[in-house]
Amino acid sequence: MKRQYRVGILGATGAVGQRFVSLLARHPWFEPVSLMASGKSKGKPYPEACLWHLDDPIPEYCSRLTVEACLPAEGLDLVFSGLDAGVAGSIETDFASFGTPVISNARTHRLVKDVPLIVPEINSEHLSLIESQKKRLNSEGFIVTNPNCSTIILSLALAPLQAKFGLEDVVVTTLQALSGAGYPGPGAMDILDNIIPYIPGEEEKIQTEPLKIFGTLSGNSIVPKRMNISARCHRVQVTDGHLLSVSVRLKQRPKPEEMIAAWQDYTPGIAGLQLPSLPSRSIRYTCVDNRPQPRLDRDSGNGMTIWIGRLRSCNVLDYHFSVLGHNTIRGAAGGSILVAELLAARNLIAGRCPLE
Numbered sequence: 366m367k368r369q370y371r372v373g374i375l376g377a378t379g380a381v382g383q384r385f386v387s388l389l390a391r392h393p394w395f396e397p398v399s400l401m402a403s404g405k406s407k408g409k410p411y412p413e414a415c416l417w418h419l420d421d422p423i424p425e426y427c428s429r430l431t432v433e434a435c436l437p438a439e440g441l442d443l444v445f446s447g448l449d450a451g452v453a454g455s456i457e458t459d460f461a462s463f464g465t466p467v468i469s470n471a472r473t474h475r476l477v478k479d480v481p482l483i484v485p486e487i488n489s490e491h492l493s494l495i496e497s498q499k500k501r502l503n504s505e506g507f508i509v510t511n512p513n514c515s516t517i518i519l520s521l522a523l524a525p526l527q528a529k530f531g532l533e534d535v536v537v538t539t540l541q542a543l544s545g546a547g548y549p550g551p552g553a554m555d556i557l558d559n560i561i562p563y564i565p566g567e568e569e570k571i572q573t574e575p576l577k578i579f580g581t582l583s584g585n586s587i588v589p590k591r592m593n594i595s596a597r598c599h600r601v602q603v604t605d606g607h608l609l610s611v612s613v614r615l616k617q618r619p620k621p622e623e624m625i626a627a628w629q630d631y632t633p634g635i636a637g638l639q640l641p642s643l644p645s646r647s648i649r650y651t652c653v654d655n656r657p658q659p660r661l662d663r664d665s666g667n668g669m670t671i672w673i674g675r676l677r678s679c680n681v682l683d684y685h686f687s688v689l690g691h692n693t694i695r696g697a698a699g700g701s702i703l704v705a706e707l708l709a710a711r712n713l714i715a716g717r718c719p720l721e
């Protein structure tokens with residue numbers, strides 16, 4: 366019997382929630398024991414409350430669980446949140462104040478001064494903000510946030526470039542999958558045979574969140590990185606996988622082969638921690654002209670690896686390239702589970718049977 370933490374899922378019936386339900390079914394450390402959602406779902410057996418739409422079958426353990434209201438209770442070592450941003454703020458704060466650590470996918474708390482905004486490969490040191498947050502909440506609970514899905518994918522691609530050459534300006538155009546809008550997402554009449562050049566609030570998130578992620582820890586806060594990011598976002602009729610077209614200006618201009626080597630040789634600082642969801646390669650580069658593509662490349666590394674390709678000189682900035690990542694896995698549930706593994710490895714969550 367493996368040691369396990371008892372975990373809950375807030376918003377377990379939604380697009381991100383279903384990914385949590387699926388990924389945690391076979392997780393070696395975390396045991397999902399509570400599935401929570403809105404009043405509409407409360408009291409129903411999970412398979413009845415949720416319209417399951419993943420390719421993997423609904424996990425067997427779900428048939429034993431009834432959907433509960435999002436109310437804090439004893440017996441949970443941690444909760445993952447896939448809550449709608451409209452309700453996440455107060456519910457997540459209630460759990461953290463009660464004493465339960467929360468890993469959130471909602472935008473609500475991401476830019477709060479003492480709330481870590483974490484991509485584990487990039488800024489695990491920002492977790493030290495938890496201490497001051499716990500003091501503010503007067504609780505053993507706290508909130509750690511996952512960035513926006515496109516922000517995670519973009520930031521991972523930028524991380525080796527920032528480390529080796531320094532980033533100055535970034536221009537990004539996104540082609541974002543339907544599952545990024547949650548279920549049911551845009552109506553068929555709106556998206557079939559179409560591309561929608563507007564995703565509310567998305568451009569602002571992509572332009573601000575990387576500044577905190579690449580920011581410097583100073584005492585109890587993060588000094589944001591100074592860099593210019595310009596983002597344009599589009600919803601396209603792909604089920605899963607966001608494709609980003611990125612141009613960068615760097616402090617030192619490397620040769621193309623040095624750019625590719627920076628991505629291919631990237632070894633994150635957390636590589637030695639043996640975290641179950643960390644893929645063998647967080648970033649891969651392809652030389653194939655027409656890749657990466659959502660349908661062919663999004664499931665790489667169990668959905669946790671991002672693919673970069675099409676590197677070429679840019680006539681305006683220095684370089685141009687494409688990036689692909691799975692939005693509900695790397696960009697949401699899988700990313701949050703990796704954060705939770707990092708918290709466990711750093712002894713920042715108290716499990717009923719903590720890891721050695």
Ligand SMILES: NC(=O)c1ccc[n+]([C@@H]2O[C@H](COP(=O)([O-])OP(=O)(O)OC[C@H]3O[C@@H](n4cnc5c(N)ncnc54)[C@H](OP(=O)(O)O)[C@@H]3O)[C@@H](O)[C@H]2O)c1
Binds near residue numbers: 375377514544546692
């Ligand atoms: N989809 C992505 O790729 C992605 C990526 C990164 C971050 N995010 C963020 O993750 C969060 C979830 O996104 P999603 O795409 O999974 O949305 P979604 O499919 O619309 O799911 C929303 C979830 O919130 C629950 N909910 C809604 N109102 C509630 C209430 N008043 N009380 C309690 N629960 C309530 C829903 O439960 P019911 O079914 O009972 O209504 C459902 O479980 C959002 O904040 C989103 O911005 C999404």
